[in-house]
Amino acid sequence: MTLSIDNVSISSKEKKIVQNVSLSIREGEWYALVGQSGSGKSILSQAIGQMLSPNLRVEGKILFKGEDLLSLSAKQIRNIRGQKLSYIFQDYQGSFTPFRTIGQHFDEYQRAHGILDAKARQNKSMEALESVGLDDALYNQYPFQLSGGQLQRVSIAIALLLSPDLLIADEITTALDSVSGHRILELLAKRQNETGCAILFITHDWRHVRRYANRLAVMKEGQIVEAGGKHRILDHPQHEYTKKLIEAAPTLGRGLPSGLQEVNNG
Numbered sequence: 001m002t003l004s005i006d007n008v009s010i011s012s013k014e015k016k017i018v019q020n021v022s023l024s025i026r027e028g029e030w031y032a033l034v035g036q037s038g039s040g041k042s043i044l045s046q047a048i049g050q051m052l053s054p055n056l057r058v059e060g061k062i063l064f065k066g067e068d069l070l071s072l073s074a075k076q077i078r079n080i081r082g083q084k085l086s087y088i089f090q091d092y093q094g095s096f097t098p099f100r101t102i103g104q105h106f107d108e109y110q111r112a113h114g115i116l117d118a119k120a121r122q123n124k125s126m127e128a129l130e131s132v133g134l135d136d137a138l139y140n141q142y143p144f145q146l147s148g149g150q151l152q153r154v155s156i157a158i159a160l161l162l163s164p165d166l167l168i169a170d171e172i173t174t175a176l177d178s179v180s181g182h183r184i185l186e187l188l189a190k191r192q193n194e195t196g197c198a199i200l201f202i203t204h205d206w207r208h209v210r211r212y213a214n215r216l217a218v219m220k221e222g223q224i225v226e227a228g229g230k231h232r233i234l235d236h237p238q239h240e241y242t243k244k245l246i247e248a249a250p251t252l253g254r255g256l257p258s259g260l261q262e263v264n265n266g
């Protein structure tokens, strides 16, 4: 198992935001976390890398390759974050410093993780740009000179730079138009295939679940109401809430919701 979240609860002074959540992500799989706005998906994903705001308290265990991330010091978790565990967010603009070039972002990320040779860093950055279909020339440009789709490609390149075992992608296409969003997910799927990293994919969009996920969990008001394989959940949802969400989704096309064809026994 790459990640096992075991009975995790997250609370503020006023309320419990996430309640007794357990889920496991296998090596190299695409695991979707689905649920309405405010159900606790982002908070749960932030808890994995100890990125919660200080007013929130976490209980339970988050085992990453067997090690409990919640027991690590700030320094230890910083070493893991970015290296073995990385994030991409919806707000790609907020992930970049406006007055630093794209190249400087790549460079700093690698320096922070102990890659000391400047030439090696530059070579790795160029390879990474190429791996996400971007021109070398972007290395010297500033974030505002790139489109949203290009910036999200850079985010993917940086997140995968040090070959993480798990990438957490939180609503990464929400701020993009649908064509750019589609291209980003195709790229992510291709890079996942090439690198073998597992993905925790937070989304509202059932079309993305259907196209990319292996397994998924459905969250409602801080709890997981249903989890399992994609085909089972899309075609035979058990929980009323899951049924409602799937029914309310934009049309998932002909055949079964998962995209499988109905078996004709006639």
Ligand SMILES: Nc1ncnc2c1ncn2[C@@H]1O[C@H](COP(=O)(O)OP(=O)(O)OP(=O)(O)O)[C@@H](O)[C@H]1O
Pocket: 012, 017, 035, 036, 037, 038, 039, 040, 041, 042, 043, 044, 053, 055, 056
């Ligand atoms: N620092 C905080 N202190 C107290 N409550 C918070 C804090 N951060 C988030 N919350 C609350 O936690 C709940 C879950 O938020 P979260 O962002 O995880 O939802 P989500 O399922 O990811 O929603 P969305 O799809 O809109 O991103 C919300 O009610 C939110 O207001």
